[in-house]
Structures are given as C-alpha cells and as structure tokens.
Amino acid sequence: MSVMTYNGAAIIAMAGKDCVGIAADRRLGVQLTTIATDFPKIFQMQPKLFVGLAGLGTDVQTLKNLLEFRMNLYKLKEERDMSPKVLSHMLGKILYSKRFGPYFVEPIVAGLDESNKPFLSTMDLIGATSEEKDFVVSGTCTGNMFGMCESLYKPNMEAEELFETLAQALLSSVDRDAVSGWGGIVHIITKEGVLTKELKGRQD
Amino acid sequence: MTAGSQMNANNLHEPAAGFDFSNYLRNQNLLQTDGAAPKLKAKKTGTTIVGTVYAGGVVLGADTRATNDTEVAERNCEKIHYIAPNMYCCGAGTAADTENTTALISRQLELLRMDTARPSRLVTAVTLLKRMLFRYQGHVSAALVLGGCDLQGPHIYQIYPHGSTAKLPYTSMGSGSLAAMAVLESSWQENMTEDMAVQLVQRAIGAGIFNDLGSGSNCDICIIKTDGTVDYRRNAVKPNELAPLRAQVQRSGRLNMRPGLTPIIKSEFKPHPVVAAGGETAMEVE
Numbered sequence: 001m002s003v004m005t006y007n008g009a010a011i012i013a014m015a016g017k018d019c020v021g022i023a024a025d026r027r028l029g030v031q032l033t034t035i036a037t038d039f040p041k042i043f044q045m046q047p048k049l050f051v052g053l054a055g056l057g058t059d060v061q062t063l064k065n066l067l068e069f070r071m072n073l074y075k076l077k078e079e080r081d082m083s084p085k086v087l088s089h090m091l092g093k094i095l096y097s098k099r100f101g102p103y104f105v106e107p108i109v110a111g112l113d114e115s116n117k118p119f120l121s122t123m124d125l126i127g128a129t130s131e132e133k134d135f136v137v138s139g140t141c142t143g144n145m146f147g148m149c150e151s152l153y154k155p156n157m158e159a160e161e162l163f164e165t166l167a168q169a170l171l172s173s174v175d176r177d178a179v180s181g182w183g184g185i186v187h188i189i190t191k192e193g194v195l196t197k198e199l200k201g202r203q204d
Numbered sequence: 205m206t207a208g209s210q211m212n213a214n215n216l217h218e219p220a221a222g223f224d225f226s227n228y229l230r231n232q233n234l235l236q237t238d239g240a241a242p243k244l245k246a247k248k249t250g251t252t253i254v255g256t257v258y259a260g261g262v263v264l265g266a267d268t269r270a271t272n273d274t275e276v277a278e279r280n281c282e283k284i285h286y287i288a289p290n291m292y293c294c295g296a297g298t299a300a301d302t303e304n305t306t307a308l309i310s311r312q313l314e315l316l317r318m319d320t321a322r323p324s325r326l327v328t329a330v331t332l333l334k335r336m337l338f339r340y341q342g343h344v345s346a347a348l349v350l351g352g353c354d355l356q357g358p359h360i361y362q363i364y365p366h367g368s369t370a371k372l373p374y375t376s377m378g379s380g381s382l383a384a385m386a387v388l389e390s391s392w393q394e395n396m397t398e399d400m401a402v403q404l405v406q407r408a409i410g411a412g413i414f415n416d417l418g419s420g421s422n423c424d425i426c427i428i429k430t431d432g433t434v435d436y437r438r439n440a441v442k443p444n445e446l447a448p449l450r451a452q453v454q455r456s457g458r459l460n461m462r463p464g465l466t467p468i469i470k471s472e473f474k475p476h477p478v479v480a481a482g483g484e485t486a487m488e489v490e
Contacts, residue, residue: 003234047476056234096304097220100343101227104234124247128299130270130278143275152459164461171466183469193475200467 001031003104004125008179009041009054010139012170013110014153015118016162019190022050022110023170025139025201027182028057037182037203045071048189049084049111051091054139055125056104063105067091084111084119088129095127102126106138116191141177148173159188163197171201246298247277252380252412252419253294254388255349255360257373258401261429262351262358265405266294267380267413268439269420276420280439284426288313288324289434291352292426296378297345297365305346309333326352326359330369338367347377353430380412380419387411398427406441413443420444 008029013022028039042052043064051067053060070090074082082090088109095103102125109121122136123129130136135153137145148169157165167186174181184199253266266283269276285306287293291313295302309332313324329350337344348363362375374392376384387408396404402425412419425440 092300096300097222097224098227099223099300099304101225101229101231103227104231124272124277124300126246126298126300128247128270128303130281132278142272146275152461154455160463161461164463164465167466168461191476193473195471195473197471198469200469 004055004106005140005179006031007039007055007057007060008140008177009060010137010141010145010170010174010177010180011041011052011054011108012135012137012145012149012166012173013050013052013108013120013122014135014149014157014162014166014169015120015133016157016159016188018112018116018118019159019162019188020050020110020112020118020120021159021162021166021186021188022052022108023166023184023186023199024052024054025170025174025180025182025184027180029179032178034182042185042187043067044187044194045087046081046111047194048116048191049082049087049109050187050189051087052108052110052138053105054108055106059103059105063094063103063107066094070094083113084109084121085113085131087111088119088121088123088131092123092127092129095123095125099126108136108138110136110189112189112191140179141173144173144176145169159190159195163188163195167197167199171199175202246300247272248298248418250380250416250418250420251283251296251378252376252384252409252416253283253296253349253378254376254384254405254408255294255351255362255374256388256392256396256401256405257358257360258396258398260358260398260431261353261427262360263398263401263405264292264294264349264351264426264428265409266424267409267419268422268424269413269418270299271418274417279421282424282438284424284436286310287329287350288317288352290323290354290428290432291326291329291350292428292434292436293329293351294349294377296347296349301344301346302348305333305336305344306348309336323354325354325356326350326361330361330363333363334367334369337363337365342366349375349377351426352428353432358428358430376408376412378412378416378419380409380416383411383415384408398429402427402440410441410443 011024024041028036120136121131135149183201188195250271255264268280270278270281287310342365345365350361409423422439423441425437427435
C-alpha cells in the first residue's frame with residue numbers, strides 16, 4: 001500500500017460569504033485495520049486560522065508541532081498574529097526544504113484574513129502551493145471529493161448552508177473510500193467565532 | 205532539536221538554509237515497504253510552454269493546467285514566473301521545483317543588481333540556473349524557457365532539468381512541446397511584428413492545450429520589449445471557459461442543502477477571544 005494511503009485521510013475546505021469551513025474524517029488506520037476513530041487532522045493555529053493535514057499520521061503530528069513552534073517564534077519576534085497567506089507560504093517552504101526526503105503530508109490552510117475575507121490554499125507534499133477561491137481538497141479520495149464539491153458548491157453561502165454542503169460532500173466522498181471515514185468533524189469560521197460540529201457517519 | 209532549524213549565538217532556532225536531507229534514510233525505508241508504486245505523486249505542471257523572439261522583443265506563452273498524476277490539481281495556475289524586471293521564465297516539470305528554482309535565481313539576481321548597479325543579463329540568469337540544476341543532476345525537475353531583453357538584445361533560452369541549455373530564436377518545452385513545435389515550425393518567421401508573434405504563440409499553446417492531455421485550460425502570454433516594458437497578459441485566451449456552459453445547467457433543487465439535513469453528534473460554538481482595543485499605552489515615568 002502506498003505511503004500516502006497507509007493511514008487514510010479526507011479533508012475538504014470551502015469558502016462561503018465572509019466565512020470558511022474545513023472538514024475532515026476521523027479515521028486512523030494501519031492499512032486496512034482501523035485503530036482509532038478520533039484522530040485529529042485539523043488543527044486550530046489561531047482563532048481564525050486552521051490547518052488540515054492529510055497523509056502519513058506520524059508526519060501529520062510532527063508537522064503540526066513544527067508549525068506551532070515556528071508560529072510561536074513568529075509571534076514572539078513580530079508581536080502580531082500570522083496571516084493565513086504567510087502561514088501558507090511558510091508551510092510551503094518547510095515542505096520544500098525537505099524536497100529529497102519529504103514529509104508525507106498534503107496540507108490545507110483555511111482561514112479569514114485581517115479583513116475577514118476567506119483564504120484557502122492547498123499544497124502537494126513538496127510545497128507547490130495553490131490558492132483557490134472556492135474549495136480545496138486533500139487526502140486519499142480526492143477524486144470523490146472533487147466530484148462532490150464541483151456538484152454541491154455554490155458561491156457566497158451563509159454559514160448554515162456552508163456547513164450542510166461541506167458535511168454532505170465529505171460524507172459522500174468517504175463512503176466510497178475504504179481507508180477514510182468513521183465519522184467527520186466540521187469547523188465553520190466566521191468573524192464572530194468558530195462553530196464545530198461532529199458528524200454522525202457510517203462506521204465502516 | 206526541531207527539524208529544519210539550527211542554534212547559533214545570535215538567533216536561536218533559525219531555520220536552516222538549503223535542502224534538508226534528515227528524513228532521507230527514513231523515507232527510503234518507508235518507501236521500500238510500498239507495494240506496486242514506490243513513486244510519489246508530486247504536482248507536475250504537464251505543460252506546454254513556448255518562447256519566441258520577434259522584431260521588438262520576446263513573447264513567452266504557457267498553458268495553465270497543473271496535474272497530480274491524471275487528476276487536475278489546479279485549473280488556472282501561473283507558469284510564467286518573474287525573474288527580473290526585464291526577464292520572465294516559463295516552467296515545466298515538477299511544480300514545486302520550477303517555483304522555488306525560479307524564485308531562488310530571481311532573488312540572487314536582485315542581490316547581484318544591488319552589487320553591480322546594472323540591469324541583469326539573460327546569460328547571468330542562464331548560468332545561475334544551469335549551475336544549480338546540474339549540481340542536482342536532474343533531481344530538481346525544472347525544465348525552463350527563459351526569455352527577456354537586455355543590453356545585448358532580445359533572447360530566448362531553453363534550460364533542461366539536467367543542466368543543458370540552448371539559445372534559440374524560438375522553442376517549446378513540456379509534455380505539449382511537440383504539438384506546439386509543430387505549429388512553430390510551420391509558421392515561424394524572422395522579424396515578426398508583435399501581433400504576428402502573439403498570434404503564433406497563442407496558436408502554439410492552443411495546439412498543446414487541445415492535443416496534449418497534460419496541458420489545458422487557458423493561455424498566458426508575456427511580452428517583453430527591447431525598450432524595457434513588459435506586458436503580462438494573464439489568461440490572454442480562455443478557450444475553455446466554463447461559465448456560459450454552467451449557466452445553462454439547471455441546478456437540481458436536491459443539491460440545496462437545507463439546515464438540519466446532516467445528523468450531528470455534538471455541536472459547539474466558541475466565540476473568538478476579544479483583543480483589547482487601543483494597543484499599548486506609553487510607559488509613565490514618575
């Protein structure tokens with residue numbers, strides 16, 4: 001089994017009207033055996049800035065710690081919060097520095113910038129970044145997720161509708177992928193706060 | 205010690221410069237346990253890129269599709285990278301490599317301009333690129349078409365991942381290079397006007413977009429003139445515009461998600477912490 005499908009993951013992030021949502025499955029597996037159904041893949045780096053990490057579980061955790069470390073250094077030096085664009089670029093550079101021995105992770109950065117406008121970006125495992133205005137996907141069933149997003153997505157959705165759309169896109173995608181699923185978690189970030197919901201999904 | 209950082213007297217935990225090979229051995233072991241496909245999928249740019257010289261400068265063209273194996277990762281990516289005010293570079297191959305290599309050389313050239321107080325020359329950029337790419341023996345997979353105008357006139361260079369270069373009046377690179385070259389070979393002339401050159405490049409890229417599966421979406425054009433002006437036309441031609449087609453499709457009512465549709469186990473709302481307004485107050489000294 002490929003190293004990128006060893007643990008299994010599915011992450012989608014979508015932009016709405018002055019809000020962003022990011023959703024992930026909860027499974028941690030060792031090839032086809034499930035060993036946890038509460039494995040976190042989305043991490044809140046700042047009140048309005050989330051990072052989703054899909055790929056090899058150990059690198060997900062290592063990279064999360066490394067990102068937090070570099071972010072804290074930045075905050076100490078600069079005395080201000082890190083904007084989503086800066087985090088995205090920094091993550092891209094960290095991944096590229098390991099070009100010939102990469103972290104097996106394909107991250108997604110989702111957040112609201114200083115003017116509360118949505119920011120979405122994704123990158124491959126060596127840091128080639130792309131910013132998108134509508135949605136970004138990452139994980140073991142990207143084909144499914146692209147299909148669901150292209151069908152369900154509408155621009156300028158409010159938080160409630162964005163949640164339902166994200167949740168349905170994620171659940172339908174992971175149901176056709178053996179190594180991802182076992183529940184889901186969705187975060188909707190608005191300028192007021194973060195709405196987090198745990199989804200009831202198929203446990204198979 | 206956190207990966208990718210070094211201690212030194214002045215700056216604790218400064219990130220190390222250059223490539224970091226500390227995960228190399230671990231990754232070799234991990235990849236050996238792989239079943240059929242030990243190759244990792246990094247985003248490639250598939251690509252059709254062309255460059256041509258004309259009477260008043262150079263014209264560069266590129267498609268805008270980035271692929272992950274056969275999946276389209278980005279429909280409208282930018283493949284024409286800024287190198288210097290008078291130079292741009294189209295990149296094919298592994299996306300991360302083309303981005304970072306062109307950015308690195310661009311910054312080296314800027315430092316050199318500060319040192320020498322002169323505009324950059326194409327030959328300098330070519331030499332910097334080829335020296336770096338040869339050093340990495342082709343493992344940095346960046347195939348480039350570099351074009352620009354300097355004091356010696358307009359130039360187009362092609363640079364291969366292993367470090368070989370060629371100076372040409374017109375060239376194409378990438379998976380769609382054969383389709384583009386077919387157009388260039390049949391229609392290229394010396395001393396074209398700007399319009400002729402732009403039309404030629406658009407047709408060449410179009411040949412790549414429609415005939416090569418690794419290239420697609422739109423065509424970007426960049427015109428660099430000998431008088432120093434640059435005309436960067438992002439999405440100059442959009443032959444695959446989806447919006448009119450999509451507007452005709454009736455979106456089914458079933459796709460509108462009503463609130464409460466998805467079953468939920470737990471729901472929680474956390475308001476953002478309030479940041480005290482006003483910032484710092486001046487220290488008062490009695």
